[in-house]
Amino acid sequence: MLKQLRLLICTGTSAILAYGAEQPLNVIVVMADDLGYECLESYGCEVYQTPQLNKMAEAGVQFSNANAQPICTPSRVQIMTGKYNVKNYFAFARLLDTESTFGNTFRDAGYKTCVVGKWQLSSDYKSPAKFGFDEYCLWKINNKEERYVSPGLVTNGKHETYPGQYGPDIQQAYALDFIRRNKENPFLLYYPMTLVHKPFQPTPDSADWNPNGDPWLNDEKYFSDMINYMDKLVGQLIATVEQLGLSENTLILFTGDNGTTRTITTRCNGKDIAGGKGYTTDAGTHVPLIAKWQGKANAGSMINDLVDFSDIYTTICDASNVKPKEDVTTNLDGISFLPQILGIKGTPRDHSYCWYMERTDSSDIRQFVHNNTYKLYDTGLLFNKVLDPLEKSPLAPSSMSEKEREIKQRFHIKLEHYASLRPPEIQALVKPIAKKHRNKKK
Template sequence: MKSSHFIYLLIILVFGGFLISAKLSAQERPPNIILIMVDDLGVETIGTYGGTSYSTPFIDAMAAQGAKFEYAFAQPLCTPSRVQLMTGQYNVRNYKVFGQLDRNQITFANLLKDAGYKTAIAGKWQLGKEKDSPQHFGFEESCLWQHMLGATDKNGNDTRYSNPVLEINGVPKHFDGGQFSTDITSDFLIDFMERNQNQPFFAYYPMIITHCPFVPTPDSKDWDPTSPGSPTYKGDAQYFGDMVAYMDKTVGKIIAKVDEMGLSEETIIIFTGDNGTDQPVVSMYRGNEYPGGKKFTTENGIHVPLVVKWDNKIAPGTQSDDLIDFSDFLPTIIEVAGVQAPKSLPLDGVSFLPQLLGKKGKPKDWIYSWYSRNGDMENLQEFAFNNEYKLYSTGEYFNIQEDWLEGTPLNYKDLDKEGKRSFKSLNKALEKFEDIR
């Protein structure tokens, strides 16, 4: 064989092997993960769940194209929910105080980063004021409000929406050119995804919106690009609908970018809210008025949407009535990534990936909650519930299907067989955590 022919054949074999290897690597590459969590957004705000007060076409389309969970529950307030979501543990194990995450904890970002994922977070932090807090908990890049700085400027104006003050990788920046924080944070994550589209990435978006102050968005008729921020904490609730619409539009923007990059089959997108809608917002939900219940342990304080999209993996229109709580997100996310949690990590959550893929999975019989805003025992509210009943550690017992605002406690002696069976089951759930609390 002539040497030139030999070299040509060698080049073909090497290049062909490279293509095969590249193809196999692409097939074996772990999926990208995008987790979007809206601030103060209850289930009643979303059209696909039966809410009729607001426009949410992009989230409704996500549910139609993917999966929707009917019974997903957070904690009643932001920091407790964030701690549970990121660590996969009930607050009884690791919640210390409002506004902080114990630096001894391991988060889903730590686990994914250690497994080779590129990681980023944008939005609301409120988990520790140390400059390196996001990086310490696994996020290589960050664009955050209320990281090291407070919530207002020297004049008492809120800094989270119009012309916001954000911290980019721990460096404060005052945006004063008529920007809106939802645009800045979403653009930050989109830039991160574009730069890392050739490798697995995890983008966590705990959105600043729709938390009060309720203010105009850039799509509102009376949007003022020169506004220094709301001078009051609550703002004006008439703008809540505008904020929901802008949130939904931003979710659509992120989905569109994933599609544009050709990654819709390689990317799972998870959408939820961190707790119930704030007061004084009242929405129409399945034909009835539904008041916001943030900070309360009743349904309107903890029932949140959970919608998941993953093209060619999740069958369109998948629905589940299984109980899901925020401890389940970490196990689900790491199973998607093919990552094993350390055996020393005491996870309370159960992965709901099987249900996303049309399998039975391991549905929960009950959800447990240990809720204390400041981590103190004096204000503790501890309870367990299933689809029909809720039992508090105080002994108060409610039929939450018939009495979802929990106005009339049940008397055990008056219960039917199913009521007594549920009482015993929920009491065992509470007893399971007695040695921890």
């Protein structure tokens, strides 16, 4: 093991070659919908039970400072393209047709690719294939049905409704079948789950589950049931990988796309944490991130290094020795956290950047640079996010230490640099959409 790690450190050789693997590494990326870190027992949650994710954390590596974007589409664009939103985000529920995703990169490398769960990036039934996925079973491609009871799904270009069935079960079955069918082939499975986003409803494991129930029912008392069901599905996924003998050759990542719904308050580590979806505070962006790679991950460790969603693309490419095209590589913003998964120091981030446009109104753009302790907005406000997680008291210039003044100046330079990366042609796409959006509100 030490010899293998020295080879990785000294030569920079990718993990797959450093470990002498005979087969390409499989990759599974699971992303729950509207799930802040505080909802998992392994992060200190005191009210929901997540035994399967507990096991995943015990066998793998947890990151305590992982950050998504504040809402779903910006996070989906960033995780799939490996770029900060400033470079390519232009509208809610849209991904620019010219973008390349990790699906494209892995498919080009000979992998079988599949996406299952929530799409919300285009109304074109063929768009997942365009973005690199051989197969897909998705909710939210120009369909009106809800995601849970009696859902409407698009599978490989065909729309179907499933009266009396539970959407997450249908998509889970497709994901497991994809893994089984490709146990002899290298595969990438991207699984942006529909759970645990509202409407909050009974699951098939709930005492009052009704397969003919109202698909629009919304009652927060079922949130814990949905957390439990999500956890169960992740456990089934991991168990299938183990049963097929693929655990030592499969990297599994689990995360959430943004903070928890605002109306949900969760007891975690002795504190009540209100969900912050849509906010740029810690409650809106701080998500769980667990990595499992049997026999390779530094099992049971908690990593405090800063991670953001642009890093996932870079990390899975690093782990699998898959090389993006040169024009893609030069535009990526991610830093690989593969070394930390393996128990090596690596090159942790000293800052992360967020460019956030909540919907389609380009006048409401927020930007910030942060590290594990401090956050500077483009408004000039600096916060100590550890002491002031709700960001109620910006640091006054007169009370800042020399270190804090230095951090503010350094972060200000970073903000100016990142803001300059906004392509004019992307911003030009925003304006007509923003105008249409404002007219609708009137």
